[in-house]
Amino acid sequence: MTDLLVWPILLPLLASLLALVFPRRGDWIGGMASLAVLISAAWLVHSVWDNGVIAVALGGWQPGLGIALRADGLSSVLLLMVAIVALTIGIYATRYFDNAVVRARFWPLWLLLLAALNALLLSGDVFNLYVTLELVGLTAVALGALGGSRDAIVAALRYLTIGLLGSMAFLAGVVVLYAAYGTLDMVALASVVEDRPATWVALMLMTLGLLVKSALFPMHFWLPPAHANAPAPVSAALSALVVKVAFYLVLRLWLDVFTVALHPATAWMLGLLGAVAVLWGSYRALRAPRLKLLAAYSTVAQLGYLFLFLPLLAGLPDGPAREAAFGAVVLFALTHGFAKSALFLGAGVIQQRAGHDRIEELGGTARALPVTTFVLALSGIALIGLPPSGTFLAKWQLLAAAVETGQWVWIPVVAVGSLLAGAYVFRVLGHAFAPGDRDGSALAAGREELPALALALVATVVLGLAAGGLWGFLDFAAMSPGGAR
Amino acid sequence: MLATTIIYGFAGICLFVLGLRGVLLHTTALARILALNVCGAGVFLLFVVLAYRGAGMTPDPVPHALVLTGIVVAVSATALALALARRLREIDHD
Amino acid sequence: MSELLWVLFDLVLAGLTVGLAWVAVATRELRRGVLLFVGLGLLLAVIWARLRAPDLALAEAAIGAGIAGALLIAALRDEIGVSAEPEDGYTASRRLVDLGAIGLLLALSWGLLDAFLLSDGVRLAEGVAERLGESGVINPVTAVLLNFRAYDTLLELAVVFAAVLGVLSVGPARPALEAGSLVLTGLVRWLVPILVVVAGYLLWVGAHAPGGAFQAGAMLAAVAVLLRLGGVAHAGLPGTAATRWLLVLGIGVFVIVGLSVMFADRAFLQYPGDIAGVLILVIEIAATLSIATALALAYLGGRPVGWEADCDSPQHRVNRGAADRGGDA
Numbered sequence: 001m002t003d004l005l006v007w008p009i010l011l012p013l014l015a016s017l018l019a020l021v022f023p024r025r026g027d028w029i030g031g032m033a034s035l036a037v038l039i040s041a042a043w044l045v046h047s048v049w050d051n052g053v054i055a056v057a058l059g060g061w062q063p064g065l066g067i068a069l070r071a072d073g074l075s076s077v078l079l080l081m082v083a084i085v086a087l088t089i090g091i092y093a094t095r096y097f098d099n100a101v102v103r104a105r106f107w108p109l110w111l112l113l114l115a116a117l118n119a120l121l122l123s124g125d126v127f128n129l130y131v132t133l134e135l136v137g138l139t140a141v142a143l144g145a146l147g148g149s150r151d152a153i154v155a156a157l158r159y160l161t162i163g164l165l166g167s168m169a170f171l172a173g174v175v176v177l178y179a180a181y182g183t184l185d186m187v188a189l190a191s192v193v194e195d196r197p198a199t200w201v202a203l204m205l206m207t208l209g210l211l212v213k214s215a216l217f218p219m220h221f222w223l224p225p226a227h228a229n230a231p232a233p234v235s236a237a238l239s240a241l242v243v244k245v246a247f248y249l250v251l252r253l254w255l256d257v258f259t260v261a262l263h264p265a266t267a268w269m270l271g272l273l274g275a276v277a278v279l280w281g282s283y284r285a286l287r288a289p290r291l292k293l294l295a296a297y298s299t300v301a302q303l304g305y306l307f308l309f310l311p312l313l314a315g316l317p318d319g320p321a322r323e324a325a326f327g328a329v330v331l332f333a334l335t336h337g338f339a340k341s342a343l344f345l346g347a348g349v350i351q352q353r354a355g356h357d358r359i360e361e362l363g364g365t366a367r368a369l370p371v372t373t374f375v376l377a378l379s380g381i382a383l384i385g386l387p388p389s390g391t392f393l394a395k396w397q398l399l400a401a402a403v404e405t406g407q408w409v410w411i412p413v414v415a416v417g418s419l420l421a422g423a424y425v426f427r428v429l430g431h432a433f434a435p436g437d438r439d440g441s442a443l444a445a446g447r448e449e450l451p452a453l454a455l456a457l458v459a460t461v462v463l464g465l466a467a468g469g470l471w472g473f474l475d476f477a478a479m480s481p482g483g484a485r
Numbered sequence: 486m487l488a489t490t491i492i493y494g495f496a497g498i499c500l501f502v503l504g505l506r507g508v509l510l511h512t513t514a515l516a517r518i519l520a521l522n523v524c525g526a527g528v529f530l531l532f533v534v535l536a537y538r539g540a541g542m543t544p545d546p547v548p549h550a551l552v553l554t555g556i557v558v559a560v561s562a563t564a565l566a567l568a569l570a571r572r573l574r575e576i577d578h579d
Numbered sequence: 580m581s582e583l584l585w586v587l588f589d590l591v592l593a594g595l596t597v598g599l600a601w602v603a604v605a606t607r608e609l610r611r612g613v614l615l616f617v618g619l620g621l622l623l624a625v626i627w628a629r630l631r632a633p634d635l636a637l638a639e640a641a642i643g644a645g646i647a648g649a650l651l652i653a654a655l656r657d658e659i660g661v662s663a664e665p666e667d668g669y670t671a672s673r674r675l676v677d678l679g680a681i682g683l684l685l686a687l688s689w690g691l692l693d694a695f696l697l698s699d700g701v702r703l704a705e706g707v708a709e710r711l712g713e714s715g716v717i718n719p720v721t722a723v724l725l726n727f728r729a730y731d732t733l734l735e736l737a738v739v740f741a742a743v744l745g746v747l748s749v750g751p752a753r754p755a756l757e758a759g760s761l762v763l764t765g766l767v768r769w770l771v772p773i774l775v776v777v778a779g780y781l782l783w784v785g786a787h788a789p790g791g792a793f794q795a796g797a798m799l800a801a802v803a804v805l806l807r808l809g810g811v812a813h814a815g816l817p818g819t820a821a822t823r824w825l826l827v828l829g830i831g832v833f834v835i836v837g838l839s840v841m842f843a844d845r846a847f848l849q850y851p852g853d854i855a856g857v858l859i860l861v862i863e864i865a866a867t868l869s870i871a872t873a874l875a876l877a878y879l880g881g882r883p884v885g886w887e888a889d890c891d892s893p894q895h896r897v898n899r900g901a902a903d904r905g906g907d908a
Contacts, residue, residue, distance in 0.1 A: 013830065013834065014834060020744070024891070058729070058846060059727065059729055060845060064703065065706045065710065104891070112737065115737065128728075138562060138565055139741045142741065142745030145569060145749060153569055153573045153749075154573065156569055161521065168505070171525075172528050172531070178702065182702035194697075197690055202690060486695055488586050493626065498691070501687065503601055516612060519612050519616050522647065529635075531691070533626070536704075546723050547728075553638050554724075556635075560647045561739045561741070561743075564742050564743070567654045567880070568746040568880055569745075571657050571880055574657060
C-alpha cells in the first residue's frame with residue numbers, strides 16, 4: 001500500500017539511467033517514464049484523498065534511525081503538478097531540441113531532475129532533504145547550461161555557486177537541529193522542538209538557504225539570467241518547478257516543523273521582502289527587452305506574492321480563515337507553475353520561429369502564431385490574476401486575510417503589483433498584435449504549440465474551477481501536529 | 486562539554502564562516518569553488534564534533550555517515566563547477 | 580597531565596586548520612590557494628582520525644584531498660595564460676560581508692552552544708548500536724550508509740551521476756598529455772596494480788572495519804588519474820557503451836535490490852536479515868565501479884573522444900559538429 005510512495009522517485013531515476021545507456025531511445029524512454037510518473041502521482045493523490053497522510057519507513061527502520069517518505073495534501077498536489085507540467089514540457093522538448101545529440105544530453109538530466117523534485121517533495125528527513133536539494137540544484141544547473149552560449153554558462157556557474165551556498169546554510173541548520181534534538185526526522189522534530197536559541201538559529205540558517213534557492217528579493221539576482229538563458233523547456237521547469245519546491249520547503253518547515261518557534265516579526269520580515277519582490281520584479285518585467293527575461297522577472301514577482309502569505313498565516317488563528325489562506329497560497333503556487341511554464345514554452349516557440357524574442361519586434365506574431373499568442377494571453381490572465389484563473393481566487397483570499405488580520409499594508413502592494421503585471425502582459429500582447437512582416441503561413445500547432453496551450457488552460461480555467469476541491473483536500477490531509485492547519 | 490568539542494566546534498564554525506565570506510568576496514570561479522569547499526569542510530567538522538563523545542566512548546556513527554555523503558556531494562559539485570569554468574575559458578579563448 | 584597535552588594538541592591542530600583555511604581563501608594567487616586547500620584536506624584527515632572517525636579520515640584523504648585536489652590542480656593547468664579578470668560582475672560590499680560573517684559566527688556559536696546544553700549527547704548512537712546486529716555488517720558507519728540510511732546513499736549516487744552528466748554535456752574532454760617521462764611511466768606501471776588491490780581491500784574490509792565503496796571508488800579513480808598522467812588518453816576507461824553501463828551500474832543495482840525485497844512483501848530497501856551482508860556487498864561492488872567511472876570522467880573534464888558517436892541516426896550525423904560546440908541549433 002505505502003509502496004506507492006517510492007514510484008514517483010524510482011521511475012524517473014531508472015528511466016534516467018536507461019536514457020543514458022540507450023541514447024537514441026531518449027524520446028521514447030522519457031515519454032513513457034513521464035507518463036508513468038503522472039500515473040503514480042495521480043494514484044498517490046487518490047490514495048491520500050482516501051487515507052489522509054501516508055508514510056513509509058524505508059528499509060523498515062523506524063524513522064529517526066531510518067528515513068521516512070511522507071505525503072500529505074500539500075506534497076501530493078505539488079507532486080501532481082510537477083508530473084503534469086513535466087510531461088507536457090517533455091512533449092514540447094522533443095520538438096524544441098531538433099538535434100538528436102542534444103536530446104541525448106537532455107533526457108537523462110531531465111528525468112533525473114524529475115526524480116529529484118519528487119524526492120524532495122516526499123522526503124521526511126532533514127538531512128535527506130539536503131541531498132535532494134543538491135540533486136535538484138546540480139541537475140537544474142546542468143540543464144540550464146545545455147544551450148552552451150557564453151551567457152548560459154556564466155549564468156549556470158553563478159546559479160551553481162549561489163545554490164551551493166544556500167545548501168551549505170541549510171546543512172548548517174541541520175547540524176544545529178541534530179545537535180539539539182538528536183533526530184533528523186521531521187515529524188519527530190516537530191514534536192520535540194522548543195522555542196529557544198538552538199531552534200531559532202537552525203530555522204534562520206535553513207530559511208536563509210531556502211530563500212536563496214527560492215530567489216526571494218534581494219537574493220533574486222541569479223534567477224533572471226539563469227532562467228532567461230536556458231533552453232525554453234528548461235526555463236519553464238526552472239521557473240515553474242525548481243524555485244517552487246524551495247518555497248514548498250519554507251512552508252513545510254515553518255508551518256509543520258517549527259510551529260512553536262514561529263514569531264510574527266520574522267514572518268513580517270519575509271512578507272516585507274516579498275512585497276518588495278512583487279514591486280521590483282514586476283517593474284523589471286515591464287522594462288525587460290526580451291520575452292524570456294520578462295518571464296523570469298515575473299517569476300521573481302510571483303514568488304514575492306507567495307511570501308506575502310507568511311505573515312498572514314502567522315497572524316491567523318487555527319480555523320476556517322487560516323485554512324482558506326493556506327489553500328490560497330497552494331493554489332497560487334500551482335497556478336503560477338502552470339502559467340509560467342506555458343509562458344516560457346510560448347516564448348520558446350516564438351524564439352525558434354522568429355530567431356529572437358525581442359518584445360519590440362514581436363509584430364505579426366498574432367497572425368503567424370495565433371495559438372501561441374492565445375497562450376501568451378491566457379498565461380497573462382493568470383499572472384495578472386483575472387478571473388477565472390486560480391490566481392484570482394488566491395489573491396482574493398490574500399486580500400480577505402489581510403483585512404481579517406488588519407495587515408492592511410499588503411493591499412496596496414497586491415493592487416500595484418497586479419496593475420504592473422497587467423501592464424507588462426499588455427505590453428507583450430500589444431506588440432504581438434501589431435502588424436509585422438512575418439508571413440502568415442507559419443501555422444504550427446501540434447507538439448510545438450499544444451503543450452503550452454494545455455498548460456495555460458489548466459492555469460486559467462481548470463484550477464479556477466477545481467479550487468473548491470483543493471481546499472477540502474488540503475484541509476483533510478494535513479500533516480501538521482494539530483491535524484487541520 | 487568536552488574541551489575537544491569546544492575547540493574543534495569553534496574551528497568548524499570558523500571554517501564555515503570563512504568559506505561563506507570567501508564565496509561572496511571572490512570574483513573568479515576557481516576561487517569561489519575553493520571557498521565553497523572550505524565552507525563545506527566547516528559544516529562537516531561540526532558534524533564530526535557532534536559524533537565525538539570522549540576518549541572512552543564509541544562515537545555516534547550517524548554524523549560520520551552523513552559527512553561521508555557530504556564529502557562525495559561536495560566533490561561532485563566541484564567537478565561540475567570546474568567543467569563549467571573550463572568551458573567558459575574555452576569560449577573566451579576562441 | 581596527558582589531558583592537558585591533548586588539549587594543547589587540539590588547540591594547535593585546530594588553530595593550524597583555521598589558519599590554513601584563512602590563507603587558502605584569502606589568497607589572490609590561485610595556485611597557492613589550491614595547494615593550501617589540498618594541505619587543508621590532509622589536516623582534516625588528521626582531525627577525523629583524532630575525533631575517532633577513521634572512515635572519514637580515509638575518505639577525506641582519498642576524495643576530499645586526493646580526487647578534489649587532482650581536479651583542482653588539473654583546472655589550474657587550464658588557467659595558465661588566462662588573465663585573472665573577474666568573470667562575473669557581481670561582488671558584494673566587503674564591509675557588509677564582514678559584518679554579516681561576524682554576525683553569523685556569533686549566531687552559529689550561540690545556537691550550537693544552546694544545542695549542546697539541551698542535548699543528552701547520546702543522540703542516535705545508542706539506537707544504531709542496538710540494531711547493529713540486524714544490519715548485516717559490523718562497521719557501524721557502513722551499517723548507517725548502506726542499511727539504516729541506505730536511501731540517502733542511493734540519492735548520493737544520483738548526485739554523482741547528475742554531476743557527471745553535467746560534465747559530459749558541457750564540453751569535450753581535455754586533450755591528453757603526451758606520454759610522460761620514463762620515470763613517471765615506470766612509476767605508474769608499479770602503482771596501478773597496487774592501487775587496484777588496495778581498492779579491492781578497502782571495499783571488502785568496509786563491512787567490518789573502516790573503508791567501503793566510496794573510498795574504494797576513489798582509489799580506482801586515482802588509478803585513472805595516474806594513467807592519464809602517464810599519457811594514457813582514455814585513462815583506463817573501456818569503450819563508450821561499456822562506460823555508460825558502468826556509470827549506471829551502481830544506482831541500477833541499488834534500486835533493483837531495493838525493489839526485489841519490496842516485491843517480497845517488505846519495505847523498499849528492507850533487506851532480509853540473513854542475506855543483508857551479501858546484498859550490501861553486491862551494492863557496494865556496483866557502487867564502487869560507478870563512482871570510479873564517474874570520478875575518472877570528471878577528471879577528464881568532459882566527453883571522451885567518440886562519446887556521442889551512437890547518439891543519432893545516420894542522417895543527423897552531419898549536425899554533430901555544431902552540437903559538439905554546444906549549440907542547440
